[in-house]
Amino acid sequence: MRLIFTSLDGSLLDIESNSYGAARQALSALERRSIPLVLYSLRTRAQLEHVRQQLRLEHPFICEDGSALYVPEHYFPAGILDEQWQYQPPYYVRALGLPYSRLRSILQQVRQDSHLDLVGFGDWTASELAAATGIPVEEAKRAKQREYSEIFSYSGDPETLRQGFAQQEANLTQHLLQLRQLHLSSPPQKWYLTGWTQPAMTTEPGFLPGERAVRLLLDCYQRHLGTVKTLGIGCSPADAAFLRWMEQKVVLPSPIADSLWSEAEPQWQLAQLPGPEGWNEVVLTWLEETDHGDE
Known part of the structure; x- marks a missing residue:
């Protein structure tokens, strides 16, 4: 099973036009392969729902910098989500932040x-x-x-x-x-x-609060599907919350990408192109490299 976590602004969405047009080829390739695309963003649930509708996504998403996880009802089988998830149709919600x-x-x-x-x-x-x-x-x-x-x-x-x-x-x-x-x-x-x-929170050095949301969702996928190959794509310091937990971590060039590298580990990669153009190239390359894996 393969899985992608991505940020939006400056990554999948162009920072100026808010368009994902340059990433259409990769988005279509993910849809054909039924590969989940999880959005992680500082945006609100309402904003992410609007983006998800445009992209025709039906996968979980993490909003407001990891403050809450939203999993569509019937997405995971019974037993994957415990009693701490609240049923708020059409989602199961795990709130981690202050109201x-x-x-x-x-x-x-x-x-x-x-x-x-x-x-x-x-x-x-x-x-x-x-x-x-x-x-x-x-x-x-x-x-x-x-x-x-x-x-x-x-x-x-x-x-x-x-x-x-x-x-x-x-x-x-x-x-x-x-x-x-x-x-x-x-x-x-x-x-x-x-x-x-x-x-x-934890005493672990460098731990980011939003990482808890990422770890909870990854655990759901792993308990449901077993081993999961993961790709993370980001471009800003907030994206370290999910990049640190991805098998393959790619940073897109941006005016603030340099500050993200303070969280970087040796295996992190820097893409050649910024924004949705770079996002498209990264995803297509990863698909080509993993299409013949053990799915």
Whole structure:
């Protein structure tokens, strides 16, 4: 059995046009072979559902930087998903992150206590968000349907911001906050906030919270199908969460790919072409190399 994990922005989707057109050949090849394509993204469930509909995908996906896994009902046989998965038709859902309402409360508290100018997606209407980010209003509506993360703008000192959230984290019980800058965003700087229960963390050096979601899903596939050959394709630091667990790891060239290599191991590969063009080439090459394997 073969399986692919991929990021979207700058990988399968062109960073400027949001198009996957250059990857059509590889996508068709995967569909003909019934090879699952798992999307891992910082985007919301609503945004990923829209992409999955365009791509005609019916496989599991991981949203909001590993905060939740969505498995279509009837995808795995009985016994693969345990009682920690919640049935929310048409999915079984495994939530790993703090609820959006809790994150919004934390953001508001930091804003008040530290006197910082923080403006989150939850503070804007869809029209205001579209105007501020340059995305279509319909996409802004999907981006606002957040469940486990918040994106907000802040132009001040990053260390002051981190101290404000560290103070709020100290008040949490069995939860940790993760705060990261989003690259390739126009001023003011965008930040991405998520929260995690303690079991999602480990003392293992370099462990990323989103890795728990990847490991849970891989375990489901392995218990269902046995040995799984895996390919991971990414282009940004967030993609290390799934790349580290793939048998073959490929990084597509991008303005922020260099920072991803801080997580890299010797067997990681750098593709020749960026974006969906590179994605198409990587997948077709991998299929050619593995088509005569032990499936």
